[in-house]
Amino acid sequence: MARPILHMNKICKQFGDVSVLKDVDLTVYEGEVLALMGENGAGKSTLMKILCGVHPFTRGTIRLDEKEIFIASVRDAMRMGIAFIHQELNLVENLDIAGNIFLGREPVTRWGWPDKKRMSKETAGLLARVGLDARPETPVRQLSLASQQLVEIAKALSLRSRILIMDEPTSSLTMKETALLFDTVADLKSKGTSVIYISHRMNEIMQIADRVVVLKDGKNGGELKKEELNHASLVRLMVGRNIDRSIFASRCALPNASFNAESIRTHRYPHQPVSFSLNSGKITGIAGLVGSGRTELVESVCGIRSLIAGSVYLDGKAIRIKSPSDAIRQGIFLVPEDRKQHGIITGMSITENLSLPNLHAYSTMSLVRQAKESFAARAQVDNLDIRCASLQHLLKDLSGGNQQKVAIGKWLSRTARLMVFDEPTRGVDVGAKAEIYRIMRRLADEGAMVLVVSSDMEELMIISDRMLVMHEGRISGELLSDEFTEQRILSYAFGNG
Amino acid sequence: MKKEKGIFIIFIVLCSVVSIGNPNFLSAANLQNTTRLIGIFGIFSIGSGIVIITRGIDLSVGSIFALEGVLLSMLLVSQKIAWPIAVMTVLLLTLAIGWCHGIMISKLKIQPFIITLCGLLVYRGLARFFSNDITMGFGYGEGFTALQRLATGNLFGVPSPFILLLVVGAAAWVFLHRSVYGRYLFAVGQNEEAAFFSGINVKRMLLAAYIISALLAGIAGILLAFYTNAIAPSSHGNFYELYGIAAAVLGGCSLRGGEGSIIGIVLGAAMLQVIQNLVNLLGIPSSLNFAVMGVVILTGVLADKFIRRNKY
Numbered sequence: 069m070a071r072p073i074l075h076m077n078k079i080c081k082q083f084g085d086v087s088v089l090k091d092v093d094l095t096v097y098e099g100e101v102l103a104l105m106g107e108n109g110a111g112k113s114t115l116m117k118i119l120c121g122v123h124p125f126t127r128g129t130i131r132l133d134e135k136e137i138f139i140a141s142v143r144d145a146m147r148m149g150i151a152f153i154h155q156e157l158n159l160v161e162n163l164d165i166a167g168n169i170f171l172g173r174e175p176v177t178r179w180g181w182p183d184k185k186r187m188s189k190e191t192a193g194l195l196a197r198v199g200l201d202a203r204p205e206t207p208v209r210q211l212s213l214a215s216q217q218l219v220e221i222a223k224a225l226s227l228r229s230r231i232l233i234m235d236e237p238t239s240s241l242t243m244k245e246t247a248l249l250f251d252t253v254a255d256l257k258s259k260g261t262s263v264i265y266i267s268h269r270m271n272e273i274m275q276i277a278d279r280v281v282v283l284k285d286g287k288n289g290g291e292l293k294k295e296e297l298n299h300a301s302l303v304r305l306m307v308g309r310n311i312d313r314s315i316f317a318s319r320c321a322l323p324n325a326s327f328n329a330e331s332i333r334t335h336r337y338p339h340q341p342v343s344f345s346l347n348s349g350k351i352t353g354i355a356g357l358v359g360s361g362r363t364e365l366v367e368s369v370c371g372i373r374s375l376i377a378g379s380v381y382l383d384g385k386a387i388r389i390k391s392p393s394d395a396i397r398q399g400i401f402l403v404p405e406d407r408k409q410h411g412i413i414t415g416m417s418i419t420e421n422l423s424l425p426n427l428h429a430y431s432t433m434s435l436v437r438q439a440k441e442s443f444a445a446r447a448q449v450d451n452l453d454i455r456c457a458s459l460q461h462l463l464k465d466l467s468g469g470n471q472q473k474v475a476i477g478k479w480l481s482r483t484a485r486l487m488v489f490d491e492p493t494r495g496v497d498v499g500a501k502a503e504i505y506r507i508m509r510r511l512a513d514e515g516a517m518v519l520v521v522s523s524d525m526e527e528l529m530i531i532s533d534r535m536l537v538m539h540e541g542r543i544s545g546e547l548l549s550d551e552f553t554e555q556r557i558l559s560y561a562f563g564n565g
Numbered sequence: 566m567k568k569e570k571g572i573f574i575i576f577i578v579l580c581s582v583v584s585i586g587n588p589n590f591l592s593a594a595n596l597q598n599t600t601r602l603i604g605i606f607g608i609f610s611i612g613s614g615i616v617i618i619t620r621g622i623d624l625s626v627g628s629i630f631a632l633e634g635v636l637l638s639m640l641l642v643s644q645k646i647a648w649p650i651a652v653m654t655v656l657l658l659t660l661a662i663g664w665c666h667g668i669m670i671s672k673l674k675i676q677p678f679i680i681t682l683c684g685l686l687v688y689r690g691l692a693r694f695f696s697n698d699i700t701m702g703f704g705y706g707e708g709f710t711a712l713q714r715l716a717t718g719n720l721f722g723v724p725s726p727f728i729l730l731l732v733v734g735a736a737a738w739v740f741l742h743r744s745v746y747g748r749y750l751f752a753v754g755q756n757e758e759a760a761f762f763s764g765i766n767v768k769r770m771l772l773a774a775y776i777i778s779a780l781l782a783g784i785a786g787i788l789l790a791f792y793t794n795a796i797a798p799s800s801h802g803n804f805y806e807l808y809g810i811a812a813a814v815l816g817g818c819s820l821r822g823g824e825g826s827i828i829g830i831v832l833g834a835a836m837l838q839v840i841q842n843l844v845n846l847l848g849i850p851s852s853l854n855f856a857v858m859g860v861v862i863l864t865g866v867l868a869d870k871f872i873r874r875n876k877y
Contacts (some may be wrong), residue, residue, distance in 0.1 A: 372762065379594070393764040402762065408763045415755045415823055424752060425763045427745040434745045 070097045073262065079128035081114055087390050089125070089286045096231060099260045101146060101253060103267065103277035107306060107469070107497035111286040112266055116233050119264075121145035139509030151224035152233045157216050159208045166191040166204040169223045194222040198252050213358075221252060225261075232256065233264045238272060239494055242357045242427060242523075243558070250276050260297040270302055271526060282306055306498055325383055326485050327517055329369065332378030336364040337541025341378060344536060344543060346486065346517040351508055353532030354521045355557050361541040363405055363523045366488045369519075370402035371395035384486065396425060399485030403476050403492055405521070407468070411475035414464040418456055419445040421463055422478050429481075448477040453503060469500025476507060484516040491522055505531050525554055539563040568817045568869075572832045575865070579839050587846035595846075597724055599838055601717075604726025605788045606808055607834040610816075611737050612781035613809030614830035619774045620743075620754045620822025621670065621677035621862075624683030626782045626809055629659055630802030631692035633783060634790035638701035641709050648709035656783045663690070663779025667772035677775075685806065693798040700797045703790075716791035726788045730831065733781065738827040752773060755823030811858070812837055815865050 074096040081089040089111045096102055104112050117123045119130070121139040130137055132148060139145050144487050145152075159168050166187040167174075174182040191204035200218040213339060217237055224232050234253075238246045253263055253276060267273055273280060274297050282305040290305045324347035331341035342365060346352055354362050367373045369380065371389040379386055382398055389395045395402070404410035422445045423430060430440040445459050452473045456466060463471055472492065479487065489508065492499045507515040508531060512518045522528050528535060529552045537545040537560035545560030584590040609626055633655050636711040666684060670677045706713040718725050726832045741747035751769050752760040761767050789805075790796055814835030818825030840861050844854050 391764075391766070392762055393766060396764040404762055409756070410758050413752055413756045413759045413823075416752065420748065420752075424748070424760075424765070427748055431745050435739070435743050436745055436748065 070099055072096065073098050073133060075129075075131040076115070076119065077129045077131065079115065079118060079130075080126045081111075081118060081123065082126045086467045087286065089118075091128075091282065092286070092288055094281060096264065097279075098230075098262060099257050100278040101257055101263045101265055101276050103265045103280045105267070105273065105280055105281065105302065105306060107467075107499050108284035109496075110283040110289070112283055113235070115283065116152065116235065116264065116266065119145065119231075120150050120233060122152075124313075146227050146229075149228055149230035150233070151229035151236070153217065153220045153224065153237060154235055157213075157220055159216055159219060161209040162207065164205045164207050165195070165202060165211075165219055165222075168208055168219060169194065169226050184441055190226065191222070194226055195219075196402045197225060198222045199248060199255075210246070214249065217249065217305050218242070218252065219300075221256075225256075226264075229261065231264065232265070235266045236268070236495060237265075238267065238269065242359075243525075245371065246272070248480045263286075267510070268493075268495070268501075269524065270299055273302070276299070280305075283433070289424065303498055325485055325515060325517060326381075328381040328384075330379050330381070332365075332368065332380065333376040334361065334364045334368045334541070335373060335376060336377055337361050340541035341540070342543055343378075346519060348485075348515045348517050349512050350533045351512050351518040351520060351531055353528035353530050353535040354519065354538060355525060355535055356538035356561050358523060360538040360561070363490055363536050364541075365538070366490055366519060367404075367522055369395070369486075370400055370488055372402065372404075375553045399483060400488070401479040401482070401484050401486070402488045403472075403479070403490065405490040405494070407472055407475055407494075412463045412471055414471075415462060417460045417462055418449065418454065418466075418474060421461045421474050422448050425478055426481050444481050448480060451480070452477050452507070467497075468495040469497050472496050472500065472504065476504065480507075484511060486517045486519065487511050489521065492520065493522070493524065493527060501527075525557055528557075529554075537561050569784055569826060569828045569832065572816060572829055573714065576832055576836050576839070579836060579843070583839060583843045584844060586843070590842060590846055593722075594844070595842070597719065597722070601724035601792065602726075602841075603835045603838045604724060604728070604730040605785050605792060606812065606838060607730040608726070608733050608788070609633070609778075609782045609785035610809045610812035610830050610834040611733060611827060612778035613806070614813035614818050614825055614827070615737070615741065615750065616677070616774050616778045617810065617813045617820060618636050618754045618822060618825045619627045619750055619771055620757070620820075621771070621774065622681060622810065622820070623666070623775065623778045623782075624678065624681040624806045625662070625666070626778070627802035627805035627807075628685045628688035628692065629662060629779065629782045630786040631796065631798055631807055632688040632695075633659060633786040634793075634796035634801055635692045635696045635701050635798055637787065637790055638703060638796060639695065641712075642701075642704055645708060648712040651709075652712065652787060654789065654833070656780065659779045659783030660776060663776035664772070666779065667775035670775060671768035671771035674796055681806075689799075690775045692801075696796075696798045698798055700795050702795045713791055716788050720869040725809060726792075729784070729788070733784070734827055741827055746770065746773070751823050753822075808834075808837060811862050814860055817869070 070094050076092065076094040078091045078093065079089055080091060080103065092115060094115065104516065106112050114123065118125045121142045121144050130139065137148060160171060169191050170187050174185045188204040195202060195204065198221050199220045200215055202215060208219065237249060241249065256263060259465065265277065278294050279299060280292040280302065292301060292305065326495045327346040330343050333341050356362050364373060368375050369394045371394050374390065380389060381387065387398055408414055419442050423441045427436060430437055430444060442459060449459065454470050454473045456470065463474060492504050496504065508518050508520065520528065520531060533549050535547045535557065536543050537557055539561055540563065544563055547556060589595055613623055613626065633817065637651060637655050640646045640654060641648060666680050667676050669680050687736060703713065713726060720728055741750065749760065749765050749770050750766060753767050757767055793801065812833035813825060813830050815836055816825065816829030818830065837858065840858055844851060844857050
């Protein structure tokens with residue numbers, strides 16, 4: 069085994085009275101990919117934030133190369149060679165690549181101007197190392213999300229980072245981009261850089277990790293070596309139970325409701341008419357690459373964006389949807405892709421979030437009856453097993469999985485005809501994932517139509533009864549559950565077939 | 566609720582300090598005058614606060630006072646129009662002003678700061694133009710003594726603007742803190758997009774906020790016109806929009822939107838008046854007026870920030 073370079077020893081962290089980390093140990097070896105896993109709220113992010121100087125810790129020691137170190141700020145961590153690549157990238161969009169890489173430490177010429185030539189030259193070298201084919205003068209704004217991530221890695225390399233922390237780096241990448249990122253990671257590894265990799269996607273972990281450390285409820289939850297790594301062992305460590313896939317099977321209700329879209333066209337792909345139909349009791353998945361127009365399609369159906377042309381029928385009757393409130397009145401609900409920006413209001417309480425679309429039902433003469441409101445909220449919290457100490461908790465204090473349950477729960481006190489989920493399990497842990505799948509199936513069993521957009525192909529294959537695949541704004545293929553294979557879905561997604 | 570309690574305690578402390586420094590603070594005449602001003606300022610501060618809760622701002626209030634005062638004087642004194650009609654006319658005008666602001670902010674999506682800044686300039690200019698820059702007044706109130714008495718009189722010794730504030734404040738409290746629409750306003754202020762995704766008619770809520778603000782400015786403007794009894798078009802109501810904003814911020818509204826309460830705003834407005842009083846009664850040179858107010862507001866905001874950080 070390689071030489072250990074970093075020891076975090078008995079780290080404890082408290083926020084106020086809440087103990088988030090309890091005696092957590094973590095060792096990182098030179099040139100390894102260490103996957104850090106755990107349910108949301110298990111303490112992964114906190115541990116990493118301690119390592120890169122965002123949070124101070126309450127107790128414990130950190131040793132780098134056998135010497136005890138004190139990390140007081142992000143700058144300190146950088147100087148010691150620890151770099152954090154955040155889930156939300158931290159690039160300045162209107163600067164070029166070189167400008168971003170050297171931001172705040174630009175080399176200067178004799179006259180005190182930034183030395184553009186040197187920046188470009190060094191940047192070109194770094195970009196070659198991470199395998200990004202772009203000129204150093206390209207504005208970051210023009211790069212895809214995946215390329216921006218590579219720029220972040222290049223920046224980390226330029227700081228001579230020895231430990232690179234990646235937080236859910238693939239959550240918005242396509243399959244191809246993910247493969248590219250993994251190549252870069254493998255290359256970094258071979259040159260002795262250690263990578264701490266945080267992800268919820270088991271397939272990825274099994275693909276690239278040399279070792280997995282699991283955190284559970286702020287404590288060490290176990291460790292797996294590469295040869296011990298498989299789906300079942302991971303799930304068992306993280307949730308302490310196995311998830312039974314059979315509960316997701318369809319119980320096949322009679323099709324007594326229907327939704328038809330005929331030649332609808334969205335602003336994203338104005339020349340591409342799309343038609344599809346849905347039946348009640350079924351979960352329909354929409355697969356496709358990022359940018360294939362899936363989100364635009366479902367948001368248009370839900371009144372977020374306007375349609376350019378086409379008609380929409382619910383139970384055979386033509387309906388007009390010009391705003392979300394029109395859609396909601398018809399029983400068409402959306403759990404949006406961007407949870408924090410669109411799905412919930414982080415500064416409001418659980419009760420207020422859950423009741424927001426339903427306030428009129430809880431009020432008389434437009435005055436909210438608080439007893440009714442909190443009663444309904446309490447019922448939904450119990451129903452969805454949302455973990456919280458009080459209903460007055462603000463959403464920003466909840467973990468990602470619980471936030472998503474609230475984003476779903478706000479629609480569940482009404483009768484859904486068509487419930488649309490856009491990337492419902494992004495940044496959500498395994499336990500909450502299973503819960504969310506269960507909710508979808510229950511909705512379908514109760515006679516609703518369920519439409520799910522997801523970039524996680526495995527997820528779609530587990531939960532869908534039928535799958536539509538999109539490519540550049542059109543539906544390029546349709547598959548029934550016995551026809552699902554990764555290969556067929558991908559070939560439709562790339563526009564073949 | 567906690568926050569309002571804090572503001573209330575500071576308010577009481579401030580009042581005690583002033584009354585110890587100068588017992589005249591508690592004299593009937595001073596109390597009457599102060600509560601009268603609290604009434605006037607409180608009413609339009611509620612409007613400013615509601616707009617701030619939606620993450621907007623209304624800078625036009627002071628100029629609305631000038632334009633409204635000039636028009637009211639012209640209608641009553643020069644045109645000798647019956648006062649109920651004159652009052653209805655100016656209130657409808659302010660309503661129309663608020664509607665214009667709201668439409669441009671919600672439908673055309675122009676920043677509220679810019680729209681209401683333009684309003685500030687336009688209405689001030691119009692006020693000076695209509696009046697030929699001559700100070701307008703209400704003379705002896707021939708023909709509208711009832712209105713004058715309504716605006717400047719007392720009921721059981723309590724100045725009518727203060728009573729009106731209690732009525733407006735109660736209505737605003739029910740609207741903001743108990744009704745569906747109040748919740749929507751907070752939601753829009755917190756996160757406009759999420760509110761839209763939840764089916765809230767965001768445009769209508771923004772429109773409503775600016776109409777409420779302008780209309781409350783209209784009501785306060787009538788009271789203010791009769792209180793000063795002389796409307797100098799170039800200075801009447803100058804900076805008053807900032808009093809409204811200051812009262813709201815002092816009362817716990819965040820300019821980031823989605824935060825604040827009616828009780829807080831009214832206490833904030835009251836506190837500003839007591840500070841004015843403090844300057845007058847303690848013999849602090851009146852040239853320091855604004856400086857004192859600025860320091861007090863700053864202290865309040867810093868204290869709030871400090872308390873909140875410690876809690877976290």
